[in-house]
């Protein structure tokens with residue numbers, strides 16, 4: 001199909017990027033389980049290697065099953081191109097890699113997935129990069145944190161674990177004024193609930209491991225490019241604006257225009273970092289995305305019911321779900337994610353750390369796992385697991401203190417979920 005802008009989300013989640021297989025007519029996107037592709041002749045091979053012609057060379061760079069997923073994700077996010085990679089964490093490195101360099105920094109929200117806080121505060125230092133963490137509800141602090149060496153601003157649309165909603169319009173106004181790209185991790189919202197590019201994001205990253213695949217089968221990540229950033233406005237982004245020695249002095253922005261970031265991601269990022277998504281994983285994710293809108297509606301509906309009920313339980317001190325009128329983030333739902341605040345939130349128990357551990361152990365339907373965004377309902381005690389590497393201050397700032405349990409609401413019968421939670425809360429008293 002031609003991806004006309006007139007098609008609705010429910011149509012695009014099934015059809016974007018997919019067309020009947022030209023060789024066989026296969027209606028479903030085949031799993032192209034191949035490493036390499038035969039060149040027509042030596043000239044064809046040379047043109048592909050020179051980036052003068054787009055095509056398939058080797059599956060570390062490009063693969064038709066993965067390409068279908070890239071096109072689908074770019075379409076659903078409203079971007080011009082996308083690069084898939086092996087995990088959400090790989091996507092974050094792939095997003096930062098063309099922008100950063102030794103001595104450069106990223107200004108990041110304190111409310112992030114725990115693994116991202118560790119990646120940004122510890123591991124990226126090995127590349128000579130650094131992160132400055134600030135409260136993204138404090139706009140003056142975000143402004144003040146940006147300096148001459150800042151190359152990106154990073155936040156989550158609906159932030160893990162608390163389900164807090166970031167005012168993307170206010171943040172993108174700041175990054176725009178500074179001439180710095182805004183990277184938004186849209187994992188918890190998915191493009192069904194939030195489209196960060198419409199709120200000014202330059203790049204959107206996902207852990208496709210979560211709601212996009214949706215059933216806890218494979219890890220995957222993607223970087224979607226809005227195509228809107230002027231990489232040549234100044235000398236801050238030489239990887240994209242200056243001659244690339246590995247391609248005979250080709251300048252990505254001059255040559256590929258709005259697709260500069262995407263081409264760089266494939267031709268340099270995947271080629272040399274090798275964090276490639278395999279075609280089997282792409283297949284599972286394409287299958288998952290076909291039902292994304294249906295699942296997200298049910299996740300939101302169930303989360304509203306369960307969070308509302310939890311708030312009334314006498315063992316519960318607080319529930320962070322932004323869909324509840326009691327949430328300080330409730331007023332942002334309509335602006336940022338009008339179809340709902342997702343399926344992820346935390347619950348704070350009056351009994352503290354011990355009650356949390358008992359509660360998690362007493363649940364039957366909910367699984368205690370380090371994952372979210374599954375059809376199944378999941379819980380985790382963040383302070384002892386995903387946010388364990390963080391200092392107590394970082395845990396509190398991320399909304400993952402010791403008396404907090406993160407809940408990812410699945411698409412089961414909400415009455416069963418409530419009954420299970422009720423039994424476990426009473427057992428934990």
Ligand SMILES: *Cc1c(COP(=O)(O)O)cnc(C)c1O
Pocket residue numbers: 087088089090113115116156160185187188206207208209210219220221372
């Ligand atoms: C899980 C997750 C990641 C990391 O993704 P992986 O696929 O596990 O590497 C990044 N950001 C958010 C918001 C996540 O939930």
